[in-house]
Amino acid sequence: MNAISMTVNGRVRKAQVEPRLLLVHFLREQLLLTGTHVGCDTSQCGACTILVDGRSAKSCTLFAVQADGSAITTIEGLARNGELHPMQVGFWEEHGLQCGFCTPGMIMTAVNLLADNARPTEREIREGIAGNFCRCTGYQHIVNAIQHAANRIGSAAPGREK
């Protein structure tokens, strides 16, 4: 067993884990943060996407021990003080989800996408989420949701043009 310590959604979490324990299982099974989902076993689907030190990462592709010392944000940590993140608002307003299973990972990827590129084109959005599968929506409303969030974030922070 290995001792690990990481900050998850702003809280320091310490644990003893098996070296082979996947980060996603650590989050889901030990921290009970079940908003992060597992949709495949080959790192293709992106349902498990979280932010590790501010960058999107597929938490099924990391061992928990690899995240030792990191700051992690999961879908549960995105809303602040009861206020939805603009990306969550976008998904709600634009019907960017149906069954909701891919949604947490999709939202986390999209948050990272806008952090890198505040004003993405539709093509850039589609390329930016190509590592996340959705079987329900055909992606169009997801693209709309991300555009919605980009507009909202952009109008809230004028002068931060790319």
Place this chain on the structure above:
Amino acid sequence: MAVSPVLPKLVGQRVKRREDPRLIQGRASYVDDVKIAGMQHLAFKRSDVAHGRIRSIDTSAAQAMDGVEAVFTGAQIAELVGPMSPGTPFPAPVHRAVAVDMVRFAGEPVAVVVASDRYVARDAADAIVVEYDVLPAVVDPERAMTGKPVAIYPEFPNNVAVENLPSGTGVSRDGKDVDDSAIDRAFAAADVVISQRMVNHRLVPNAIEPRGVVAHYEPGKGSMTIWSSTQNPHILRTVIAAANGLGQDQVRAIAPEVGGGFGAKINIYGEEFVAAAISKRLGIPVKWIEDRSEAFVATTHGRDLIGYVELAARRDGKVLGLRLRLIADVGAYNMMFTAGIPTLAALMANATYDIPAIRTRLTEVFTNKTPTDAYRGAGRPEASYFIERAMDMLARELKMDPAELRRKNFIAPTQFPYQTQMGAVYDSGDYEKALDAALDAADWKGLQAQRDAAKAEGRLVGLGLAMYVEVCGVGPSSTMATGGWEHAQVTIERDGRISATTGASPHGQGNETTFAQMLADQFGVPIDHITIHHGDTAIVKQGIGTFGSRSQAVGGTTLHLAGAKVKAKMARFAADLLEASEADLVFENGAIAVKGAPASAKAFADVAAFAYVPVPLPEGLEPGLSEEAFFEPTNNTYPFGCHISMLEIDRDTGEPKLLKLVAVDDAGNLINPLIVEGQIHGGLAQGIGQAMIEEAVYNESGQLVTGSFMDYALPRATDFPRFELHSTVTPTPVNPLGAKGVGEAGTLGSTPSVVSAAVDALSEFGVTHVDMMLRPEKLWRIIHGARR
């Protein structure tokens, strides 16, 4: 007097979903999120050969591992639970939840481990050693029909599950008398006959949430609770109760949040039988969650139908007759609706056309592959593909515009209800209107000019157009072994809020929103005063489930009827309070008032409170406000539409790119156009996925070589252009909502329209048909004249 804001009418509005706050915050509970103290985990050892006899199973190493509670072989599971029964009337082989002596597809379970932790369970399953006498794998369905390389079941000679079943013109209801004279005359009179073998290939449904089950038998109570990622918890309850010697009152089935289904979560699977049986045997809760690699082989596949299509027509384009020989590769076993799905392809052979003579013949064949069953569209996309591709070929042969050829053959609006040659009665339709709307929206002439200009530049650009009609709102009980009704209950609570239950158990369809929109309008109350309960048989008394695009047409109608019952009773209480006639009351803005006298209004909540403490009790009334309804539809509904595609193929690489997709869909009246658009988008993505990139491929030894997301091309956001959606509205007379259903529509027209666009793009090479999927290598070979 109640003073309320004016509430807008919600039916028909783009109301954002009430499900979403939990889903966008990671606060929903899917089956893998269910945890029970003492719960153990299951892992299945699966066959790695497609066909073989189990010579030995050694579980000793697994049993010796720390944390392993028990290991069961197929023979031991067979002592706990009997074989699984299909839900169709066709003959079926014995199908055990865990194989006992023979394995018939790669991925079939052969043993199961119970362990304290999912990692340990998987380690133990891997430690089980199984030896097989490997038999030749039956892979090619047309070869299998000749008994080659072997017969999988002695009781099904030549691997034939359903033999040459005729239907259509001149076939008696029982299928025994077949008169071919009309169809023969049609072909004899034809100026042109189109003849083509087409393959509607096998797909893997791939809901992003894999399947999963938690079974919790409580010995002290003698009752079972089972959570499953299922489309139909009431059917699950029925099946699991019977399999475990329990009454239906002793089993509670719960579909928690369900992460997509697409037909593949209709079945009650072996893993559910096993989890329930082991929980009952050991008296502990157990969980099984499918891996994606398992899902590829252990969850039913879709499509896999070969069609030999012959279309007879006059030179002027009038279609005289259709022959459709169907050969279905159903895989190794008959699951719930396996044998029935290809019959739906035959049922819809008339498509949108007034074809006077049709003969279909259907053969279903067992192979050593994962069983097929419903997958979004389930038989209807196959029919639509065969007919629309053949119509496209006919148009090309006759040098007619594909739109004009369709127009010449449509069933006219005045012909509805229309009795097809296949026995269906189409409820309502206006196909020409949908076609014209699509031609207009896409600027068909303009697109043709663009295509011609692109071709003149040497680019390979093509256009495709496809009509569709599908059978939805399933269905009358005469067509379904489960019963085809739905159930709902509407309760006005004592505080005036509304609790409603529906048996239409959603998995992304948004029923909590659409159904609440309906009730909000029906009762004139705010939508946030309404809760829609679903997916739990302890709360929802009865139900069938969600499939066959039935949620709104059947489930929604049932809720509307239950609402009307309770509203009538509430009106009697209100009439008593207001000293008015029930007929004069209006329910609006959170109050009940005498029509034309808003000052008379009683708050909705006050009338509700009175109904629960009715002093004095109005004569002839029982206290309380809770009513239920069953609704049995008299017919299916038949939504329709037209999908137009523009596609370009790279001359150098053969890579196809979809440039444009315009869809006109007519689903009757719409409750929530936003949700309808989402449903159509998703269907289009799956239909285009089939046409362009998705394919389940087996090798000659029966191994699924596209068994992971690294090998099976699930569509990504980059695979699609922005879809352009339009609608026409032709209500159905089958239900009072006029709603037809829309969940599967997108898969119907998109697939043939995309393939027809590819054929059009390749027309300079003399190509008249290309089988899906549009693999670049295949297209490159056509372009460069290379032989296979």
